[in-house]
Amino acid sequence: MNAIMTKFDIDAAESQRPKCWEGFSELDQAIRDNRLMEYRIKKSWADPWGRKLTIVGVTVILAVFLFLAGASFGLW
16 A cells, blocks of 8 residues: 555546536635635626626715715715
8 A cells, every 4th residue: 555645646536527517616716716706796797787786786885985984084
């Protein structure tokens, strides 16, 4: 029994991805690289409804912040 493990077994397992899961290969790579949040943001921004919801959400948060900042400085 040999205790030395070669990298050939690991490389062979990674290179043999089943073809029926081609759509999940990008997600699998994102999880492996620990960049799942970046993947979710890119996919959400690519979706027209997701983009609109993001813009509206950021606009509402910014409006509330500006209102509170203006109220604290006595502008209204």
